Amino acid sequence: MDYKALAEVIGNSPIPIIVYRTINDRMKIVCVSDGFMQFETPGTTKEQLIARKEGNLYENLHPDDVFRISVAARNFSRKKTPYNVIYRAKLRGEKEYSLIHAVGYHHKEDGEIFAVVSFSDITKASHENLFSVSTAEVQLKNFLDASSTAIAIVDADTEELMFYNNAAEKMITPLCRFEVGVTFSEFFYALKPKSYLRVFSKFSDGEIHVIEEPNTKHEIIITVTETFWDNRKAYSIQMDKWNSVYFDSLTSLPNMTYFRQKVSQFVDSIHKNNKNAAFIYFDILGMKNYNSIFGYSAGDLLIKKAGEILKKHFPINLVCRFAEDHFVVIDSEENVETHIKSAIDAFQSETGINRIKLKAGVYLLNGGTDYIIACDYARLACQSIKEHFNKAITFFDSSLLESYHHEQYILENLDTAIKEHWIKLYYQPVLRTMTNQICDFEGLARWEDPKLGLLLPSKFVPILEKYHLISKLDFYMVEQVCRKIKERKEKGLTVLPVSVNISRDDFDTTNVVKEITAITDKYGVDRDLIIIEITESAISNDENVLKEQLEKLKRAGFKLWLDDFGSGYSSLNVLHEFNFDLIKLDMKFLKDFDPERENAILIDCIIQLANKLKINTLIEGVETKEQFDFIRKSGCGRAQGFFIGQPENIMDIRKFIDELAPFKDNFEKNR
Known part of the structure; x- marks a missing residue:
């Protein structure tokens, strides 16, 4: 029985029981049974009881009994003395004191020691001299007797x-x-x-x-x-x-608990043969999508097959299933890459599913490295190639540890960065090509960290997306944009629309429409001043769900831009299925630009197609006058890039907004 199951059993028990945990030498309540609530004033909830006793655990005790019972409880929590006490307490809000007998017992669940204390009201029995055998002791034994452990x-x-x-x-x-x-x-x-x-x-x-x-x-x-x-x-x-404790029910492989008990034995056996141990962390890439398409039963069969293959290719080694689609193998360093490749090839051959890949990260045991840490290093190596579809095996090195520490720093400091405004709002201008005027801005995040210095989005956005925290950043940026627009309007200054990037993960984990409309309404910002940008890759899954939410944003008055157009596989279909106001051509189109080569032809064709569909166009990554002249000639409506202006904070870029002057013809100075 794990802790949650124990809490549920005790919570539903008719026996008066409280479960305590010792934190910093203080007894903290973690669970109260239904039976204990008979001692409380009718209408009191368990949450109210726990909150009340947080302030004073002995609130209803007779003043003369408090010191004696607190000492007994403290000694019991330190395992010095038993907890078998009688004291006076007011029950159910009554004026008179009742006589309570409490008996305690130490119980372990999920690696923690808990104190299970049973209570009984022996007031009546004491008056009749009938409490030689305490009800509390009997109740505690009955509770333990009913346990499945x-x-x-x-x-x-x-x-x-x-x-x-x-x-x-x-x-x-x-x-x-x-x-x-x-x-x-x-x-x-x-x-x-x-x-x-x-x-x-x-x-x-x-x-x-x-x-x-x-x-x-x-x-x-x-x-x-x-x-x-x-x-x-x-x-x-x-x-x-x-x-029931050491083996996984699905694959019949040993689990993490077994691993912790036996890993030293396997490592020692490898060392006895004058060889070094290799910790291998396997992960099945693509399981989430596979489960969503074929169901969890089919996914379980795939995980089971992976376990069978690993055991077959590592027959004398420690092969464990840690969790979900994650496995750990202890092997000898000698020929380890050959063994892994053989197992991965067998997995691909026997499953026949090209979009599902078995990946492996390897840590070669070095000196006295803790075995659990060795597993973590192998896991970090495996995670580092999850985005590399054609790379299946990699070895841990120190650079991965640096990346891990950076990742942890970002995760641990995100809330502080938002609260202390380390994350700044930068603006990059968007130019209307036909008039050479600034018409919009893109709001970009820059993390100015007191320890790490200036961090570009590539140093923190992928981390936040990985851990599903990107919505915190995205909605913070929307709020900063709205706050700045409000400030400018109150000063009588001109404002222009600003685009903000919204991650696909936001649509999966939050109510984007509700969140963004609440922010614009809070600051009184016209919704047509906020442009929602999503990347083309965000549309690859669950198109119908995303389409519905984008349509709601459109009806609410927001403009929709499609970012990185041309970077995915379904670009033309996107133009047909979704009602975007503008498409931003991916900056890759301008890489190694030559007006006589294929990329220039593609740009020209896409712009002409979008114009016929009455969809506005913008090209990112414009860095030279030659590129700008070409896209203007091709009929592209907007341009963005270092040639137009680099991202700057609002103080540095204010002149563009205030003056709305035609873009200077002296392009050379922008090179």
Whole structure:
């Protein structure tokens, strides 16, 4: 049972229970059962209760009991003493105090130690002298007995079996009667008393360990935690079968937990043969699209096939499925690239799917590198070639680590960069070719970092897109544009339309129409002053969904521009299917420009086609007078590039807006 499942079970329990976690030597509530709410004033929610107790955990206790109970709780959290206390507290908002008995137990889930405390109101029983056997203790045992996790409690000094639940009895059939004084070793394995006491003492660190059953020779998983039971120091032993903890149910391959337990053993065996170990991280590229087209069942079969192929090509190696479509293999450095290539070729051959690729990143173990870090380095190497369709294998080097640290810096500082306005709004002018006048601007982001200096979009935009955080930047830029337009209007200055780039990911993760209209309305900016730019590549998937949202933006009054036209595969179809006001020809058309070569012919044809379709045109990347003269002659309506003007902040470019003067004929100075 993982932590979330535990929280759900306890949350729905009719037994009065609270689960605590110790943070900075303070007990924090993480879960409250339905049964505990009977002690609260009717109408109180669990959220209100937790929030209230955050300020004062002992708010309803009798003042004379607070110090004693707080000390007991603190010692219990430090595993020094048991938690078996009686105190006075006001329940359900009543004026009189009730007598409460609380019993605590340490429980581990997802690598963390939690305190499970059961409560009972013994006021009536105390008046009748009937509380020799506490209801709280019975309730706690009933709760543990209902758990699907096999649990046994043994005395830390004698190994006497003090408690075991139904799950433990089903997992390990007892071999003798349960009676006072019987030990864990006797009861479950018919061994001499205290046979397992040394094992429990050695493994009482709360970590996962593997032991072998003496009778069946099967390996089982145990987690041993120090606790108190019946006022005695004890060990809480959680047990599970090997397969349910260590093997992936889909591929039957070992999982990450197994990897952590066994990796050192495999690495040592490689080193004994005087060879170095190689950590290989495999990733199936294209699974998201494959699942969306063929369904998750088909995707599971593909993942299963990948596991079978890897096990076949690395038969004596450690092959694990970490998660989703990610696998890790430990191999010898010798011939590792040949082994990987063989597995990748087999995957492509046996699946026959060209758009699905098996990629591999390799880290050659160096000195005392931590094995988990070695996996991370192999993963970084694999991630570095995800965008390189024809590259399947790469090795880790220090430059990848530098890229990783830069990536983490961007992610960790994005919110600060927005809050502190490290991200600046720059403007690049757009020129109307027939009049030589500035008619629009493109709003561009520049990150002026106090530590790294000026960062161009290529240094942070791809990272934000990768982690689906790009909407934070995009809507921030829309807001900065609207704020500047409002400032200029209030000063009586001329304003021009500004285009802003909106990522495809924004349409998938947010309500773009709602967000942008809310910003323009907030600043009172006319919507025809905001131009929405999306790239042609953004249209490649789920065209209908994107088309619907773009039409809503159009109806709301925004102009739509298609950026990087000609960089994708469906350009002509895009012109037919989508109602764009303007297309921006990709700057690649002007690379190695020659008016007599094919790229010039293509530019001329596209412009003529767009004009016939009544779609405005703009060419990016104009850097010379020759290029500008050509596109003006071809009938292109707008031009943008360093020849027209470089991106500048608003103070530097204000003269273009204020003067609206014809563009200077002295092109030479712009070269």
